[in-house]
Amino acid sequence: MSTSTLTRTRFPSALLVAVGLAAGFGIAQGTGIRALGGAVFALGGLGAAWLWVQRRGWAVALGLGVLYVAAFVLAHVLALGAGFPAWLAVSLVTLVSAGVTFAVADRPRTDAEGI
Numbered sequence: 001m002s003t004s005t006l007t008r009t010r011f012p013s014a015l016l017v018a019v020g021l022a023a024g025f026g027i028a029q030g031t032g033i034r035a036l037g038g039a040v041f042a043l044g045g046l047g048a049a050w051l052w053v054q055r056r057g058w059a060v061a062l063g064l065g066v067l068y069v070a071a072f073v074l075a076h077v078l079a080l081g082a083g084f085p086a087w088l089a090v091s092l093v094t095l096v097s098a099g100v101t102f103a104v105a106d107r108p109r110t111d112a113e114g115i
Contacts, residue, residue, distance in 0.1 A: 013051040014102040017068060020044020021075070021094040025086070041072060052105050064101055071097040 020041045028037025045068050052061035071093040078089035 011051070012102060012106040013048040013055070013064075014098040014106050016044045016048035016051070017101045018094050018098040020048065020068070021071060021097060022090060025075070025090040029086070045069075048101070056105050060104060064105060067097055067100060 020043065024037040024039075024041035024044065026037075027040050028034045031037075045065065048068065049061050049065055052064050075086075075089045075093045078084040078092070079086040082089075084092075
């Protein structure tokens with residue numbers, strides 16, 4: 001089994017996306033230290049980005065990075081602007097972001113897709 005196959009099958013980057021968004025929120029809420037939650041968000045994003053570059057290249061990594069940051073912003077817009085409870089806003093954007101990330105970066109490719 002090649003190293004790229006191990007990287008793709010062993011650890012899903014969607015998990016890092018989910019942890020970065022959800023745990024970042026939870027830590028910021030629980031501790032009251034927004035910068036600590038932001039650090040968790042940043043580390044989750046950087047870890048996921050490293051996997052995206054390894055698996056799908058820079059173009060996909062950039063697109064998923066934009067999605068990750070947009071999800072963070074959208075959670076704030078939903079909570080502060082639309083009046084959603086914060087936990088619901090974060091849950092929604094986390095589910096969508098992790099799902100898209102799995103579909104784009106983590107789902108195993110078939111031979112026809114790899115061409």
